[in-house]
Amino acid sequence: MHNLFILLQKEFRQIFRNPTILRLILMMPIIQLILIPFAADYEIKNISFSVVDLDHSDYARRLVEKMTATGYFRLVEYGTSYAQSLNTIGNSQTDIILTIPAGFERDLVREQQTTIHLAADAVNGVRAGLGTAYAAQIIADFNANIRSEWLTVPQYGQMPRIEVVSSSWYNPYFDYHLFMVPGILAILVTMVGSFMAALNIVAEKEAGTIEQLNVSPLKKHEFILGKLIPFWVLGLISITIGNIVAYTVFGIVPIGSYWTIYIFSAIYLLSVLGIGLLISTFADTQQQATLFSFFFMMVFILMGGLYTPIESMPTWAQWIASFNPPAYFIKVIRAVFIKGSTFTDLLPDFYKMIGFALVFNSLAILNYRKRSA
Template structure:
């Protein structure tokens, strides 16, 4: 194990001399944590709406006013031509059209009912869905107001109403950032663990320095540990920087303990380092390594539950999330930071991630050859 000391010495010297690595270590976490939680937000705001009012009555005006006074909608056009509104949708200036028919108010008074027409630009499914739902709930609200005003309330209400009171556990204000930040911390640790370590080893292949190492009596495990330990430490450093930024910028202090976070991260890093090592045994140029890591990372991230809930994925994709280390870590991070889960609660995740670590590293070591 004396050799390991010389290898670590060499690796750390190189890391501290490489301005690119240091920049990646500090700039990437800052940028990702400052930009992503604000930008990658699922709350849909500023839905652009066109109101086509054929009625021009006090009621229709009032409905229009009610819609535009919320923060969800921006009024693009208030017109009396459906064709013109549709043109705006075609030109991507509007997402939604609400058409109020000519005898909206009269029907409402005479026949006690009236209808509205809603046309949605469904190119962006999420926005269409949410915009439509917001609009429906505003109209329902409007409907309810009218009922209260126009119908004389009997002493006992004929229509039973159920009111629902709710509380949001773990994230009382349903703050999207509190949900996103732990996930982004996971991304950071993963990138350092898999990307950087794979690129580092492959760059030694490219430069030919690895050949010089392979011609020495160095043992496989010495070389692998010499590469893994520095990146394992770097991963934990990036995690610490990330946790600091989440506290300083978002005021997020984990409900659970830091010890739990670090214990799980340490185990997780071993398994993603194994992935990086495995990638490096397959790739012979940095380009190949980068493309391969990129391909894996995109799949792992999109199917990890970072942006979309894994529960709503099709069964085959849910099966995939069971073999996706990132999805375990994201779940665990959210559990510890939001709920305050301890080691006992995350034990099954820990076993799974340790198993990945064993499998990935075994594959990597098996596939690593000093002699080609």
């Protein structure tokens, strides 16, 4: 205990004397939480569209008005030449071209059906896909409106109608922030726990001071604990800052309990600290540690369900993701924030995290040879 105390005292002194670490711990949660949810938004707005109106009818105008009125679309051109509008796609002024054929109104009234043409710039697949989907929905809506106008004229019998109603549970307005903020919190804790700890240990290797500790009577486990505990504490501090930002900036409060979040964070930190320790045993220089960290971080984020849902990955990828600790933590922290899940609800994930902590730390300790045989 005596030695551990001495080590912790030294470690905290060095951390508080290092402006870079402090800045990272304080600023990283704030900037990431504020920047990323606003920037990485799946809701697509301001889709620019061109209209090629070959009909010039009242219905055609109403359709265009309806589209701009939704707020998703921004009319950039209203012309009569498809070829000309295609050019605007070519130079990226337009995302979507809506072509209203000649005789649109006539066909709609007379034959009760007509065709309109949508062309989208698919370079940005997400934008094109969502844009056309929105447009199709608006057109369908327009269609329904017109029908209901006609229906107000008394008719014989009822027209059969099938309607698909979708609703989002827990996040009824599909508030993107509510979804992203807890996920980013999870990634933050991962970064502090694993990479900052790894870099710290490797920095001591590089400075040569680790040699001085190796020849001292310090025990292996004392050294490791002395390195891990400070970053465990810093991890919890950064999640606290994150919680404060989530509340003050986005007004997000977990529906579940803060206790659940902290219990899971504490355990989860143990497993990512194990990863950090493992990295530090492989890397001899901070540069190597940074590269290892990059690799892990890409896997953590891309296979962790932060942006892309794990459920929609191919089976092999889901299988990999099931060994990805952040995937569980992201899931847990979202569940507590959005669904209000309780500790008992998440017990299976709790056991898995303990498993990860044990595996990674054992691997690290096996690999950390204070005394090479």
